[in-house]
Amino acid sequence: MAKYTEDIAEDVFVDPVKMSANLTPASDIHDVIIVGAGPCGLAVAARLHEQTPSAVFTDEEHQRYHWIKKHTGKMNLVQAGRCKKNGVRAEKWNRGQRTCPYEDGGAVSARRGSTDSASSVPSLSSDSSTSSAASISTLVLDGTGDQWLQRWNNAFRTLEIKQLRSPMFFHVDPGDRDGMLAYTQEVGREKDLWEISGCVGKEMSKHKKKKRRQSGKPQTLGVEIDERDRKDYFSPSTDLFADYCASIIERYGLNEAGQILKQEVTDISYDYLPGNLEVVAPNSKVFTLTTSTGQKFYSRAVVLAVGAGGAGIQKIFPWKPSNETEGADACCHSMEIRTFPSPNVRSKIQQREQTNVVVVGGGLSSAQIVDMAVRKGVTKVWFLMRSEYKVKHFDIGLQWMGKYKNWEKAAFWSADTDEERLEMMKTARNGGSITPRYTRIVKQHVANHRASIHTRTEVTSHSYNPETRTWALTTDPPIPNLPPIDYIYFATGARSDVREMPILSNINDQFPIEVKEGFPCLTDDLMWREDVPLYITGRLGGLRLGPGAPNLEGARLGAERIAWSLEEILEKNREVGDQCEGFCGLGNRYASLAGEGDDYGEE
Template sequence: MRETFDVCIVGAGPGGLAALSAMTEPYSLDQLSRDQWNRVAHVDLKHRKDRIPPKVCVVDPGGWLSTWHARFKALQIQWLRSPVGAHPDIFDMHSLLAFATRTERCDELLDSGAVNADLRSLPEAGQGLWNLPSNELFEQFCGDLAARLPHSFIHGEVTSVEGDDGDFTVFLKDGQPILAQTVILALGVPGPAAFPGALAPVPEHLMFHSDFECGARLQELSGKKRVLVIGGGLTAVQVAQLALKKDCEVVLLSRRPLTTRHFDIGERWFDRRRANVHHYEFFQKPMEERLEHIKATRGGGSVPPFYMKEIREAEASGRLVCKQGEVQLSHVWAEAVDVLIDGQVNRFDLIVNACGHRADGRHLPLVRELLRTAPTEVVGGFPVLSQDLQWGDFKQLFVVGALASLQVGPDAGNLMGLRRAVQIVANALSLRDVHRQRLRTEAHRGSPASTPDQRALFLGTPTIDAGKVDQADVT
């Protein structure tokens, strides 16, 4: 008899790891107030050893965060753009900070200056949750988290999901079937690489996308080459910086002036005093307007201030030239390309396209197959899901990550949006009902009064109080 899993998670990136955390943890400290932590949560620790977690498998061709690791390594990225409070451990938002403290690596937390006068009054600002972790710290934290969470890892590429709620068969490319009651798709970037149409005639050996094979061709940036980098977001800037490190002559061309922003969406989406308002306004819009809202909020790319400072310094020293405008192709030679910029012809040995990806989930074979077997509406390349992130008429087939943007918001593909999405899935599956009932009982025993925090707990809704707890003390 084949083993049947309670949950099959497709994808081993940050979204898949966040989903695993949400499936296997009995509750999330993020949804309790500090008072409830002290009076309730720690009481529940004695019950954790008796709890049998769901049987979960994770399916991916590589290992945990393999694509993430390859991309960050190729671009030599030192710091994450997301703050230290954004990570895949759904049990506690403070756990990455606690991991840095416990491993004596707090020097790998960067104060990027994101905390302005308005945000300084938030408790998490004083706790350091707005600092940026190094990528090495983040990856090691994720490795530690994956090692602690019970699951089976299956190497393979998923080609289709068939069956019904509670009785799914997930087929791999080699024909192997995986039986699961629930399936969660955490598929990452939903769409093909975007290329300027004017450069279509340029052959592959003279131009490539920065994300091609997880950045493998970025190794070609060397040896005094004259390089044109196209794009106006952080990845374009990182490619330009990498080319400068390798002693290339670099021109960075964007369609509009580079804009500065700490995160790829505005801080108001992370500020818990205002985030709920923005989410509420977003969900009141019809799907077509949500799509436009997502585009407007993300704004076509931006650059954090500390990156911008380095770019301006390189520009001032003459090592980098930044230009704005549309790219126009003049002539393609055997080993070079002539491009028209500002009315002048510039010759380049190599063109790196860092224009991101075009949102279209239909580019992913698994999504195409699902649309064939279980059709659902698609708006702007994104599938229309239920408010609980369920696909079509299914109740136990879920989508998290950028593919769920229409139901999660502009940050769906970010670590913070992933945290919200997998909490929604865990609640929809009622995985925490027994533990919530236990917490309710302990709350009644602890105090006869009905405080606002208790009311939120009884309703199963998150509160906005926060505190710090060391992960070593609670796992």
């Protein structure tokens, strides 16, 4: 029989039959369950195991925009002159509480009492200086597989993408902002880097300079990205990035057997455990995660880290055939590509017949599909997009990545309303865009008459012929001499709306929150509500993380915020001032070495 919690009093009798039928072993109630084994999930898992994280911003910015905002009006600030003995004495860090022996303890006791009563979850910190994350029970559930980044790696492998779009400082390593650059140099793989030319030292246009003057930004160097940061603006190969992530997984011991389960979560609920299950977690609400197999998992906190194509994310289709007669086997979304090209197109290529493929979309994925289709032997690719052809190095503007990025981020976080933040996100991302590198590739295919680009063009009607297995399309404006199409790829993105995600139906019903165009209005810690420790990171955390939320930078920033809050949630019996002594990376790691008689602080 499984071993149950040792906190059950010895004089409490539990019938063994009822226990086996109704109780969940204490070991099965995890502290944290991460839904999604992609970059966002990996970033959170790694951050929880890092004692000394690299600050995403400077120390002053970190404390100004996170700590102060979080605790404004909630803490009594101690004046420097109130705690003196032969000068200012540093407060001792004790396991139970952090107090000043010469300060009135009334406020401290009140604050501590208010936090202790909220939860009976025991402290996870140890008396030693080792990481508190070592004692945190963590489980990862992913619908794709039981390995980190399995969906991510499969997508890059299927589309034969050799290079990331992101610069070197976009990664999931919580220990070092320049960790990927250091890893590259350490293993001698500088040849796996591509320079992102044209953005470092780039002169601003007169129009942009005028806008910057009107907004009050400095005009000193007249460049968006300083020349001194050139080393950051290289992009890694997909193999280099995969190997770097593997080193992070190994460093933090995140590859243990059973830590990731191939389970697709279909429902999340948050309530008190029924019946005798409360013996395991008395007076505490627990998350119940139900998977497609009917299996249930329990945890005190949940991190929803689903990206594009994850659980509950709805793919956007201009139209979607329901069966093969309507052409279901002659089109697909870019997120659903398993083999390339399709069997029918491959067969025609092998027989040296003419083939025609349509790609609908205006982002980088659409350009990559166009390139691969030409390389695989498709006779001609028709590239359709609703808007203009936009060329950008990154999917967010350079002002969010260069020397003024913290100004932009501060303006975003200081916005008065979520509506204002939403407009800033739309402006910063401005729809799909294609990198200069792939622009050159696609235009070369156009010059060779293997592809044609049609901007501001939409499909107005379509019909599928099951006998010839081809599409007849009409467009606006019309494309002259458009032949029958063998296959259509919809690189049209996905829609993220928490109100339409089946996985969150119970949470939406029981704990409704405000939503702006599908984006939840989370707390600053990316929590659903203050009383619901469900954390959402990645794209859906955009109203708190900013326009970079769907990117690798957003994954690392989201993990930072979640780690701060999880320390508080899982150790609520601590005083507020002690909440970040563990895996938040703050506090004195060597405090436990100091005895009560030490008086070096007085010096």
